[in-house]
Structures are given as structure tokens and as C-alpha cells.
Amino acid sequence: MRIGITSPVVVQLPGAASPWEADAGIDELSLIARTADRLGFHHLTCSEHVAVPVDVARERGGTYWDPLATLGHLSAQTSRIRLVTQVLVLGxxxxxxxxxxxxxxxxxxxxxxxLGLGVGSLAEEFDLLGAEFTARGARADDALRALRAALSQRVPEYRGEHYSFKDFVVEPHAVQESVPLWVGGRTPRSLRRAASLADGWVPFGLAPDRLRDMLAKTELPDGFEIILAPGRPLDPTGAPKDTAAALTRLRDAGATLLSASISARSADHYCEQLDALYTLAREL
Incomplete structure (x- = not known):
């Protein structure tokens, strides 16, 4: 069972983040990344918000580390684990x-x-950045096609409804022949977008029965990833049976990859939890 981690510290949601994360920084995050890398976890994540309105931050949180700077640092701390934007807002x-x-x-x-990518939902942030909110879905579809054409090319070329370019050098460019693209969302439209334009789907807030029903109604390409997350942080040392049951439920719901949040009292305890989780997952 392939498992990645939803990185702590970099996103701190009210009621979900552990107390120790409030005072943690890059040293704690690097320790966790190195441990996950050594154990063989599939990926770690970093999400994106540029600026969150104060009233919205009470629900969504206001701490969002910049994914490019964060993942750039962690790339130098690790050697195997994949670096995932979950999600970068296309608009x-x-x-x-x-x-x-x-x-x-x-x-x-x-x-x-x-690249985990999303359409975005925070209108105030779109307005702040001068980005178009009402047509963001169509623009995101065009951006996905443009990215597919551009990511691994020195001189990319694309002509679409919203984006067009040719005769520009982009150097450096990606060394992967095809950078994996995952689309976040929870609607049938987001699943169709992912199936037709990307390599994976990262849903959130959906019950297992709803997930199975949506997946059964959608034709998915070979090798397509379904990246699911447990509804609450896992506690593999304190509640190993509950953790194993949660992993099994996600696998049975259609997950090809898991992205786990982990309950911990400190960065060191988080690393102990990673060790226990990795051992548990190998036995399933």
C-alpha cells in the first residue's frame, strides 16, 4: 500500500493541526521529511494560499507556507520522496x-x-490577485492542457482559448518526460476534469459510498491515481487497529494512493508515528 503524508506545519487548519505545530519551523519539518524519505513514503505535500481574509481564516486557517520555497528546501533534504503541490491554484x-x-x-x-492542481474557491483571493473567478473552470481546463504541452519542453507551443504561446524558451524545464498532474475537488466535474486532462484525482470530504458511486460512473484511463485521505489524523502507535481499519476502508473505496494526516505530540513523536504507520501498511 503506497502512502504519502499530508505535511504538518505548512498548513494549519483550526481544530485539525496539533498544538506543537504552532511553534514548529523548518527544522521540525525537515526532520519529518527526512524520516518519511528514509522509510519509503510516497510523497509529502504543500498547499497554496497567497492571502486569506481574516474572517475566512477562522475556518480555513491562515497559515499556508509557499509551496515552491518549501518544497525546494525539502528537495535538498531528501532523495526519494515525491514533492506534491496539494493544491496549486491554476487561476x-x-x-x-x-x-x-x-x-x-x-x-x-x-x-x-x-503537480496537484485545483480550480480554487476563494473569491476574495481571486479578486485580490486580479484573477478571474467566474470563468475559472474553463480557464483551469485550458491551463491543464497548456501545462501538459509545456512542462517538459524547452520551447513549448500551445494555442488554446485562454492561453497561447510559441517561440519562447523555458529553461530549465522539467526533467520528467511527463510530470504527473493531479486534480483536486469533490464534484463529478472535478473527477471528469481529472480523468480527461490529468493523471490523478484528489477528492476531499466525500463519504466512501459516494466515492465508489462516482468512480463507478466514470471511465478512468489506465494507471489513473485515486488519492484518498482519512477523515481524521491517524494514530498508528496509540490505535493501530483503528489505523489499519481506516487504511483498509480507503483502499476498498478505490484508493490507489493514500495521503495521511498523522496525530502527534511533537516532531519526534510524529517520526515515531511514521515508523509505526509504515510497518502497519506493509502488513495490509
Whole structure:
């Protein structure tokens, strides 16, 4: 069973983040990344918000480390684990900006980048950044096609409804022949977008029965990834049976990859939990 981690510290949601994360920094995060890398976990994540309105932050949180800077640092701390943006908001960036920035990260990390991408839902942030909110779905579809054309090319070329480019050099560019693209969302539209334009789907907040029903109604390409997360943090040392049951439920719901949040009292305890989780997963 392949398991990645939803990185602590970098995103701190009210009621979900552990108390120790509030005072943690890059040293604690690097320790966790190195441990996950040594054990053989599949990926770690970093999400994106540029600026969150104060009233919205009470629900969604206000701490969101920049994914490019964070993953760039962690790439130098690790050697195997994949570096996942979960998620990067497509509407905030021109596709060639993403291709250049994360193509450079792919070069620095020797081909370990996976781009988790989303349409976005925070209208105030779109307005702040001068990005179009109402047509964000169609623009995101076009951006996904443009990224597929651009990510691994020195001189990319694309012509679409919202984005067009040719005769521009993008160097460095990604070293992977095809950078994996995952699409986040919880609607049938997001699943169709992922199945037709990307390599994986990262749903959230859906019951297992609903997930199975949506997946059964959608034709998925070979090798397509379904990345699921448990509804609450796992406690593999304190509650190993519950942890094993949670992993099994996600696998039975259709997961090809798991992205786990982990309950911990400190960074050192988090690493102990990673060790226990890895052992548990190997036995399933």
C-alpha cells in the first residue's frame, strides 16, 4: 500500500493541526521529511494560499507556507520522496510561470515533482490577485492542457482559448518526460476534469459510498491515481487497529494512493508515528 503524508506545519487548519505545530519551523519539518524519505513514503505535500481574509481564516486557517520555497528546501533534504503541490491554484498563475518554477524544482529534485492542481474557491483571493473567478473552470481546463504541452519542453507551443504561446524558451524545464498532474475537488466535474486532462484525482470530504458511486460512473484511463485521505489524523502507535481499519476502508473505496494526516505530540513523536504507520501498511 503506497502512502504519502499530508505535511504538518505548512498548513494549519483550526481544530485539525496539533498544538506543537504552532511553534514548529523548518527544522521540525525537515526532520519529518527526512524520516518519511528514509522509510519509503510516497510523497509529502504543500498547499497554496497567497492571502486569506481574516474572517475566512477562522475556518480555513491562515497559515499556508509557499509551496515552491518549501518544497525546494525539502528537495535538498531528501532523495526519494515525491514533492506534491496539494493544491496549486491554476487561476493564480500563467501556465508558463508554473512550467518554469516547478520545472526548475523538478530539475533540482531529479524528477520528483507531482503537480496537484485545483480550480480554487476563494473569491476574495481571486479578486485580490486580479484573477478571474467566474470563468475559472474553463480557464483551469485550458491551463491543464497548456501545462501538459509545456512542462517538459524547452520551447513549448500551445494555442488554446485562454492561453497561447510559441517561440519562447523555458529553461530549465522539467526533467520528467511527463510530470504527473493531479486534480483536486469533490464534484463529478472535478473527477471528469481529472480523468480527461490529468493523471490523478484528489477528492476531499466525500463519504466512501459516494466515492465508489462516482468512480463507478466514470471511465478512468489506465494507471489513473485515486488519492484518498482519512477523515481524521491517524494514530498508528496509540490505535493501530483503528489505523489499519481506516487504511483498509480507503483502499476498498478505490484508493490507489493514500495521503495521511498523522496525530502527534511533537516532531519526534510524529517520526515515531511514521515508523509505526509504515510497518502497519506493509502488513495490509
Amino acid at each position: 493564480y498563475h500563467h501556465p508558463l510561470q508554473i512550467a518554469k518554477r516547478y520545472g526548475t524544482l523538478d530539475r533540482l529534485s531529479h524528477g520528483r515533482v507531482t
